[in-house]
Amino acid sequence: MPPPSDAAFPQAIRTVIEAYPDPEPLLRAALDDRTIRARSRFAALYALLLRLRREERHAEYGSVVRDHEDEFGAEPYFHTFRAIVARAKGDLASLRSSVEYSRQAVASMPDVAAVVHQLAAFWVEYLERLEDPGPARDLDEVERHVDRAITLTQGRIAHYYETKGRVLALRGEFEAARTAVAQAIELEPRTSRDHLRRLTQYQSSRIRIDLMQERARWAQAHARFRTELTEFKGQQLQLLGLLAAVVAFIATASNIASQSSGVEGLRLMLVASGAISVVFGTFSLVNNSRVRRVIAAVVIGCAMIGAGMFVPASWMS
Structure with missing residues (x-):
C-alpha cells in the first residue's frame, strides 16, 4: 500500500476495496485498533469513508469524519473529507464551502488526480445550482482542473469525462458535452461495483444536458420574442x-x-x-x-x- 503522500494512494485504496465483498467490518476494526500504526489506520479511514460515500450514507460519513478529525485532521486528505461533508448538506452556501475545502486540498496535493477532480466536480455542481451562469473565468478554471485530472490518469478514469461534459454543457457546447458523457459510458469498467451507479449518473447527466439545451433554446426564443415585441x-x-x-x-x-x-x-x-x-x-x-x-x-x-x-x-x- 503506497503512503498517503503518493499520488497512487486513492486508486490503491479503491483496488483494495474491490477485492473484498464486505470490507466495512475489517476497516472499522483496523481503524479502532490503536496498536496499528497511524498510517495504516488512516488508510482504513480513507477506505471506510470511500465505502460510505459510495453508498450515500452521508450521516455516517459526517460522524466518522468528526470522530477522527482530532487525530487525522492535519492530513492533507482531510480537506477532501470536509468538502464531502459540506457538500452533503445540500444548500448553496455549503456547496461553496466544499469548493473552498477542495481548493485547499489541491493546494496541498496538486498532482493527485482524484483530489484535482473533486475540486472540478464540486465546482461545476456549484455553478449548475446558480440561477445565472457563472463567470467565464470560473468555467475556464474548472475545465483546466478537469483536463489536469484526465492528463494525470492518462484518460483512464471514466467519470472524469462526465465532469468534462457537464462543464461543456455550461458553456453551451451541448454536442461536445454529449460526446464526453458517451466517452465516460464507454470507459466505465463493467466489472466495477460502481458500474450500475455510474451508468445511472451518466444517464442523468445526459438528461440534464438535454434539459439545459432546451432551456437555452427557450431563452433564445424568449429573447427574440421580447425584441420583436x-x-x-x-x-x-x-x-x-x-x-x-x-x-x-x-x-x-x-x-x-x-x-x-x-x-x-x-x-x-x-x-x-x-x-x-x-x-x-x-x-x-x-x-x-x-x-x-x-x-x-x-x-x-x-x-x-x-x-x-x-x-x-x-x-x-
Whole structure:
C-alpha cells in the first residue's frame, strides 16, 4: 500500500476495496485498533469513508469524519473529507464551502488526480445550482482542473469525462458535452461495483444536458420574442406619431388657408410642414428607428423650414 503522500494512494485504496465483498467490518476494526500504526489506520479511514460515500450514507460519513478529525485532521486528505461533508448538506452556501475545502486540498496535493477532480466536480455542481451562469473565468478554471485530472490518469478514469461534459454543457457546447458523457459510458469498467451507479449518473447527466439545451433554446426564443415585441411597440408609437403629424398638418393647413393667402400662406405652409417633419423625425429617434431615416426626415424638414423663411418671394410667385 503506497503512503498517503503518493499520488497512487486513492486508486490503491479503491483496488483494495474491490477485492473484498464486505470490507466495512475489517476497516472499522483496523481503524479502532490503536496498536496499528497511524498510517495504516488512516488508510482504513480513507477506505471506510470511500465505502460510505459510495453508498450515500452521508450521516455516517459526517460522524466518522468528526470522530477522527482530532487525530487525522492535519492530513492533507482531510480537506477532501470536509468538502464531502459540506457538500452533503445540500444548500448553496455549503456547496461553496466544499469548493473552498477542495481548493485547499489541491493546494496541498496538486498532482493527485482524484483530489484535482473533486475540486472540478464540486465546482461545476456549484455553478449548475446558480440561477445565472457563472463567470467565464470560473468555467475556464474548472475545465483546466478537469483536463489536469484526465492528463494525470492518462484518460483512464471514466467519470472524469462526465465532469468534462457537464462543464461543456455550461458553456453551451451541448454536442461536445454529449460526446464526453458517451466517452465516460464507454470507459466505465463493467466489472466495477460502481458500474450500475455510474451508468445511472451518466444517464442523468445526459438528461440534464438535454434539459439545459432546451432551456437555452427557450431563452433564445424568449429573447427574440421580447425584441420583436419591443420593435412592434416602437412601430406602433411611430404610427401614432405619424397620425398626429398628419392631423397637425391638416389643422395647420386649414388654419393658414383661412387666415393667409398667396406667398405668405405658402411660406407658412412650408415652415409648418418642415417643423412637423423635424418633430416626427426626432420622435422616431426616441423610439429607436434607423438613424438614416431620422436624418433624412430632419434634413428634409430643415430644408422646408429654410425654404419657407429665406426663399425670395419672386421664386414662389
